[in-house]
Each structure stands twice: as structure tokens, then as C-alpha cells.
Amino acid sequence: MKYQEALNELATLLGQRISWSKFELESHGQSESYFPLTLPDAVAYPTSAGELSEIVKICAKHAMPVIGWGAGTSLEGHALAHQGGLVVDFRNMAAVLALHPEDMTVTVQPGITREVLNEELRATGLFFPVDPGANASIGGMAATRASGTTAVKYGTMADNVLALEVVLADGRIIHTGSRAPKSAAGYDLTALMVGSEGTLGLITELTLRLQGQPECSGAAVCAFDDIGAAVDTVIETIQYGLPMARIEFIDGPTAAAVNAYSGSDLPECPHLLVEFHGSEAAVAEQAETFGEILKEHGGKGFEWASRAEDRTALWHMRHHAYWAILASRPGARAVVTDLCVPISKLSQAVEETRADIAESGIPGPILGHVGDGNFHAILMIDPEKPEELETAKALSSRMVKRALALGGTVTGEHGVGYGKLDYMAAEHGGGWDVMGDIKKALDPQNILNPGKVVRFPA
Known part of the structure; x- marks a missing residue:
């Protein structure tokens, strides 16, 4: 094994808190997205910064990659050991x-x-x-x-x-x-x-x-006939200065998926989910103002939820939308896009993306945190059909180019990882090279999560 000497030293340091069992390697070698199983050489469980320092020193001596691991929920292959090495799981440092x-x-x-x-x-x-x-x-x-x-x-x-x-x-x-x-x-x-x-x-x-913690919280859901009207409602709400705590968007296919998964009964059309925080009077006033804005854009079915259990159910549905979407195509994996554009360009970006997805032939429900210009498309592919993955990647690439052309960014929230590495030069130009220079200055051997975010200088 390439890093056997390093692993021997780490075993002496950590004892039972390092593992290379098949189960541990596989559980730290998979992603929630479309990336294939990528096994590290071992998994370590440090208990302190001092111990982690000693781990990293051993890895540096042997030029062995070190990759951090938390809950493992990243979607761009951030925590996968593409070049082998040691995954450091922080579950024992959680105080x-x-x-x-x-x-x-x-x-x-x-x-x-x-x-x-x-x-x-x-x-x-x-x-x-x-x-x-x-x-x-x-x-x-x-x-x-x-x-x-x-x-x-x-x-x-x-x-x-x-x-x-x-x-x-x-x-x-x-x-x-x-x-x-x-x-x-x-x-x-x-x-x-x-x-x-x-x-x-x-x-x-x-x-x-x-x-x-806010004195009062209130949440609501409302439906729209088309995506443009829903997004325009978001834009006007932001420009009005209404202090929302959350404003989320789901399209018709997403509504259908969460109905089947969560037992809800949303009309299968675009929706906004909103929440306000503040005093009881302020929340009531904000809700009334928002209701007036959405009526101007054809919003309907405005249902207000002030009870904690109703709000919890609403956001539980939204938080599980990704799993609901995957369940709508059993066995599918997902290429999950994540774009962010200026608010003024949000409607154009979402509508053109929807049209692109429809033309591609791949299911791709759209949802997102549209209050800050961020949205996601969940492109579902059959892992047994490589041509679907290529179609999804090509679709994602067009979406990225559109976001950049509209003054946005290739990722507003998921990060770069391995999946969006190829788009960094288009967004940052020479700035991407400067990032590589910083990386080389702090990590000259390129052992910390190599192959992610930056292009390491030769």
C-alpha cells in the first residue's frame, strides 16, 4: 500500500481511533450526489486540535492527502478522497x-x-x-x-x-x-x-x-400559475424591504414530489413558502403586506401558519424536498446544480433554466432560496445510463454560463468541491490563479483536500 508507513505511524498514535475496515472506507467514500464510490486509505477520529496536529504532521512527512469529514452532506464531492489518503472524521469533536x-x-x-x-x-x-x-x-x-x-x-x-x-x-x-x-x-x-x-x-x-429567538414566527404557503409570477413576487417583496426570515420557491414537479413523499396536498404548480420573525404585531403586519403583493401577481391559496407544529411541518416538507424528488424516480442519482444571480435577473434565469430542462428530456425539478437569488435544479439520472449523466452535465454547463452572463456566480451555496472545478476560471479569470498561489503558500505539498477548489500551480 502506497501510504503504509504513514498508516503504521497513525495507528501507533491513534490506536482504535483509526480504521481501514471496508465499512468505514465505504461510508466515507460516497456522496449524496452522482459521484461514484471513492475509497480513502483510512479514516481517523481525532479528539483534539493537538491530536489532529500530530496526525497532519505524520501525513505531511509522507505526503499523504488529508480530507476533513463532517456530516458528509456536501453535494459537489468536497469530502471524497479522489487521490486516496486519510479522511479525518470530526464526530468525536462535537462539544x-x-x-x-x-x-x-x-x-x-x-x-x-x-x-x-x-x-x-x-x-x-x-x-x-x-x-x-x-x-x-x-x-x-x-x-x-x-x-x-x-x-x-x-x-x-x-x-x-x-x-x-x-x-x-x-x-x-x-x-x-x-x-x-x-x-x-x-x-x-x-x-x-x-x-x-x-x-x-x-x-x-x-x-x-x-x-x-423571535418573539413570534409566522409562515405561509401560496401558489402561482407560473414560475415568472412567483419569482416576480419575490423580487417585489425584496425591493419593498419586507424583512422576511425565509422565502423559498418550489416548482410544480417539486410540489408533486413532496405531495407523494410527505403526504401533503399542494396544487402541482409553483409555490412560495415564506416565514416572518418579530413581535406579534410586526409579523401580522408583514404577512398582510406580503398578501397584498402576492395578490398583485396572481398568487392564490395564501395559507397562514402561526402554530409551531404547522410551521415545523411546512419546513420539514421543504427540507426533505431533495429526498422527495429522488424518490419520484426510484433508483435515480442526482446532478444538483446551484446558481445565484442578481435579484433583477432571477426571473429570467429560472424561466430559461426551466425551458432548458424541458428540452433536455431529463427530469429536473427546481427549488431554492430565491430571497437571495439562489436556486437549485435537481437533475435526476439513471446511473445505469451514462448518456443521461453526460446530458445532465451539458445542461448544468449551460446553466452555469447563463448565470455568469447575468452577473451571477457558478455556486451560491453548495461550493466548488470537485464537481464545479472546471467553471472556476470562467468566473474568476486570473483570480483563480491567485487562489492557487495562496494554496501553494500554505500547503506546498498539496496534501489538504487535493483536487478541490483550486488548480495547484506546477
Whole structure:
């Protein structure tokens, strides 16, 4: 085995907390998207930053790749060991380390998931607002600069991570940022690490910004005859300045899929799902204003849900839409696109994408966090038909080119990973080469999640 010497040293260091069993390798070698099984050489389970530092030093000595692993929910092959090596699973580093309610901050280890964190925070009157849908690990959310359904009000991980502890490619442990609300002290290394997808360092500790739990929350769902009317409603709502906590879009095929999967009874047409936070009076006023806007655009069936159980059911349906869509074509895998465009171009982008999908012959329901210009198309393919994968990739490529032409980005939330690597030059030009230079400076052997995000300089 290529890395046998390194594995022997790691076994001495970790004992039972390193594995190369078939089960462990396979469970850390698969993606929720269309990528094939990609086995690492071993899986390690560190318990501290100091121990991870020693792991990385051993790997650096033997030029062995190191890939971070959280909940494993990334969709662009971010955590797959394409060049072999060691997957580092952070499940044993999942504690709340310090809570400062007066400062509205919390410090956690990377393996804690967002749902567990919010359970821990429930009694404080605070919560962590970033909600990508999946019960993702906080470290992975930071590494991919995740956002989600609440980004329209609370921002993305880039807005909610104040400080980090990071293990670099040579084993050094550094601290970036602080608990202070702002800083003008040197380069923003926190921002550099957030979104770097484990290619510059492995995050071992995060200090997060918290929000107060709203006094009142209200959610609603409404239907539209066509996609354009629904998206135009979003645009006008944003321009009006209505402070929504969430505003989500699903198209007709998605509505049909969630009906079959969740037992709901949505009309099989485009829908908006919205949520407002604030005082009871403010939420009621916002809902009334939104109702007036949607009527102007032909919205119908405006159903308001103020009870917690009704809101939970609504967002449970939305969060499980991906699985509902996959279930609508049994045995299918998905090429999941993720684009973001300026709000003014959102209607054009969605409608042209819908037309493209219809012409392709591949099922591709559309949904997304349209309040910040972000939407997804779930292109379902038969894994036994390579021609469908090629058709889906070609379709995705056209969607990416459209997003760039409209002033947008190739990914607003899923990240680059391996799947969107080929589009980086088109978006960033020479800036992509600068990213590679930064990577080479911090990781000269290219051992940290190699083959992702950047093109490593020769």
C-alpha cells in the first residue's frame, strides 16, 4: 500500500481511533450526489486540535492527502478522497466549549451539528440561524461557506463566524479572529478559511454569532400559475424591504414530489413558502403586506401558519424536498446544480433554466432560496445510463454560463468541491490563479483536500 508507513505511524498514535475496515472506507467514500464510490486509505477520529496536529504532521512527512469529514452532506464531492489518503472524521469533536450569552456568541467544536447546537441553546433564548436544510456539522458548514433558507435575513456562514482555530498543512495550530464585534487588525484569515473547503486548513474550533429567538414566527404557503409570477413576487417583496426570515420557491414537479413523499396536498404548480420573525404585531403586519403583493401577481391559496407544529411541518416538507424528488424516480442519482444571480435577473434565469430542462428530456425539478437569488435544479439520472449523466452535465454547463452572463456566480451555496472545478476560471479569470498561489503558500505539498477548489500551480 502506497501510504503504509504513514498508516503504521497513525495507528501507533491513534490506536482504535483509526480504521481501514471496508465499512468505514465505504461510508466515507460516497456522496449524496452522482459521484461514484471513492475509497480513502483510512479514516481517523481525532479528539483534539493537538491530536489532529500530530496526525497532519505524520501525513505531511509522507505526503499523504488529508480530507476533513463532517456530516458528509456536501453535494459537489468536497469530502471524497479522489487521490486516496486519510479522511479525518470530526464526530468525536462535537462539544459546546464556551457560551457567552451576553455577547451573543458561542464557541464550538466542528463536529457538532446545527440541530444539536440549537437544542443546547434553547434555554438561553438564543439560536444559531444558518439553516442549509440538512442537519450539517458546523465545521463543514463553515468550510463550504454554507447558507440556506434563512440567509435572506441572517446571512451566510461568512456573516456568522467570528473566529476559528485551524490546523495548517504543516501541523501548526493558528487562531483567527476574536469574539469582538469587528476588527481592523491585519488580513482577515477567518474569511479566508471560511469557504476554503479544507484546502487551506482543518477547522477545529469555531466562535459563532448568535441571534435572539423571535418573539413570534409566522409562515405561509401560496401558489402561482407560473414560475415568472412567483419569482416576480419575490423580487417585489425584496425591493419593498419586507424583512422576511425565509422565502423559498418550489416548482410544480417539486410540489408533486413532496405531495407523494410527505403526504401533503399542494396544487402541482409553483409555490412560495415564506416565514416572518418579530413581535406579534410586526409579523401580522408583514404577512398582510406580503398578501397584498402576492395578490398583485396572481398568487392564490395564501395559507397562514402561526402554530409551531404547522410551521415545523411546512419546513420539514421543504427540507426533505431533495429526498422527495429522488424518490419520484426510484433508483435515480442526482446532478444538483446551484446558481445565484442578481435579484433583477432571477426571473429570467429560472424561466430559461426551466425551458432548458424541458428540452433536455431529463427530469429536473427546481427549488431554492430565491430571497437571495439562489436556486437549485435537481437533475435526476439513471446511473445505469451514462448518456443521461453526460446530458445532465451539458445542461448544468449551460446553466452555469447563463448565470455568469447575468452577473451571477457558478455556486451560491453548495461550493466548488470537485464537481464545479472546471467553471472556476470562467468566473474568476486570473483570480483563480491567485487562489492557487495562496494554496501553494500554505500547503506546498498539496496534501489538504487535493483536487478541490483550486488548480495547484506546477
